[in-house]
Amino acid sequence: MRLEQTAALAQASDTKVLLYVLDGLGGLPREPGGPTELEAASTPNLDELALAGTCGLHHPVAAGVTPGSGPGHLALFGFDPLTYEAGRGVLEALGIEFPLEPGDIAVRANFCTLDADGNIADRRAGRIPTEEAAPLAEMLDEIWIEGASCFVRHIKEHRFVLVLRPEAASGAAVDDTDPGRTGEPPLRPWPRDEDSEPTAWLLDTWLEQVRDRLSGEARANMALLRGVSSRPRWPSFEDAFGMRAAAAAAYPMYRGAATLLGMDAAIVEDGAAPLVPAYRDRFDAYDFFFLHFKSPDKAGEDGDFDRKVAAIEEADAIVPELLEIGPDVVVVTGDHATPSTLESHSWHPVPFLIHGGAAQGDPATSFGEGACLQGAHGIIRGCDVMRLATARAGRLAKFGA
């Protein structure tokens, strides 16, 4: 179902929907036949929601596809990540919460090393440490070119983001300058369409100045550009689902994904407990609230099964307080699986529960991978979960007569 078709059904209501995301929730058993992290965790409150509500599993992107954090969250917001694909530069800028404006061009960039002939000797400038790279990025932030404001923000080691704010609208269809191998000079930023010619010219001009300013450096004496992209012109979450939307997250990437869809995003301290007052204080002003809890993903990435179990139990503990605030419909799920046995995101389907509204019968009596497989929703796509939650909140009109 296309988002415009859903948007056409959105109807007003005074119901409130809460999306509580436990990042990297999905997991795998530590040993064959054993429980997953979620199944091993003691989650009496989530189990109660699962018992009273309905359960299922979702593929954030598609079966077999390991989601990045951006696509995983877009899916949970009801935006099919196979249709709504943000450029890499934009995702990188969102990840450091750069306040992108419409028309901005964002680019993933990194320092590289050129040899005396101008060929690339190291595509990552020997992965120079952050303390060395950060001042260089600050220096590049001072570059001034005609026709655009330029912003450089260091990320980590050799990586940084370049944002161009052109004075006149210009396209983002510009090729990478990183040829992907050493022994060759960097490529020119080549426009793929007429609209993007000004952008290519601006990037070329900017790169000339980079070359001048970095010429004295031993390792980081040039920059390579990839993923030139512009902030997409998508419908907002409110356009799509008719709900005024807000978010609370400790990490910029998730606030960035939320603001990309026009949500009002608040900064909170890390952990589950700070999400409660953030939700309570702003409950009245919004119809939809997205709460992001990072810890399960971090523990999974670190390969720490027990710490991921503890993080899920931390998430469970605040559920009664969240319910007390008064949401009509609650969705609890993850943006992807991060099994601690894999120490990374994975393609496995992610458990979800929907509590509130007119729920059908559901055999799932606890919240876990195995129970959710028996759930009323079966295995669906991540972007369908929000539509189900919206329906449960009485916010979707009938399709056709």
Added chain:
Amino acid sequence: MRLEQTAALAQASDTKVLLYVLDGLGGLPREPGGPTELEAASTPNLDELALAGTCGLHHPVAAGVTPGSGPGHLALFGFDPLTYEAGRGVLEALGIEFPLEPGDIAVRANFCTLDADGNIADRRAGRIPTEEAAPLAEMLDEIWIEGASCFVRHIKEHRFVLVLRPEAASGAAVDDTDPGRTGEPPLRPWPRDEDSEPTAWLLDTWLEQVRDRLSGEARANMALLRGVSSRPRWPSFEDAFGMRAAAAAAYPMYRGAATLLGMDAAIVEDGAAPLVPAYRDRFDAYDFFFLHFKSPDKAGEDGDFDRKVAAIEEADAIVPELLEIGPDVVVVTGDHATPSTLESHSWHPVPFLIHGGAAQGDPATSFGEGACLQGAHGIIRGCDVMRLATARAGRLAKFGA
């Protein structure tokens, strides 16, 4: 899978397929943990079909979407309602079984009240009663304009249908004249493309005459138009599935949906029993038969759990007689859920069973929401059910070499 892709696989056979639709079949428990209407009903015959056949649940439109009757039936006929979206005017005309011809333009219309300044005082003319509105509609049916035949058919209270039959082909991309609020004059019917300019002009001319003829009325002194649409140029059911198709239904809406796809639709008396002779008498002449039974939906809409149970039992009682007539494959399902607890259509997935042909093993031993969730088909889209039935009837060739 696109309909043309299915159509390309249709192969001849002498098998017969029966689609038996229990309108609004899907339901919800009256109390948590209790049975749904279908589960509470005693349905020995349907249970036997479920035991010997295969079961599943379907979303007529998409997860979370509450289907109207038109889209719900299109889905069961194998036409994806997200692709095959009939205009509101056409659905309204089908609902009263107006014999739409190709090229006809159908419009939802209603009487409204204009104040002395020509602004809308009441968008529904105070919901004037049918006995007052019907003669006015008859008067409007007499309007004659140059370039098109015009037909007005009263529906109920302030609502009626206008059908234009233009002498020369003309588009239906014309805006509503209902501004959606009072205190403003009606809008002009505005064409959204060049093809639709003649239609807009015809509607404008027609509206002028309406204003003249209704000028003496206190309440219904003007008409508002919405959902201008033309009978879609879709493949017929026979084009898509290679089966000569007929229908029997007591209510015009369902005969209308069937005839939209070229089915030969017979009028029957209300109730389950009259479907048996209607099927028997025409069994030989058709490959596919659609039988429509309205009562479960009506009981659900009325919030009467027990009457819906009784209606489902009435539907069950004729199953042996239907089987005796000799269909090779039988599908039993609903076009949407109408839980009596909600007193309306709902988005909940609808149980279905397929009996006959080469069936895989299936744990479902009775016909009900809970059993179907365990069924061999899982939860699928409504438009996929007909393809499964066609395959079971040996009427779909191999895809690719």
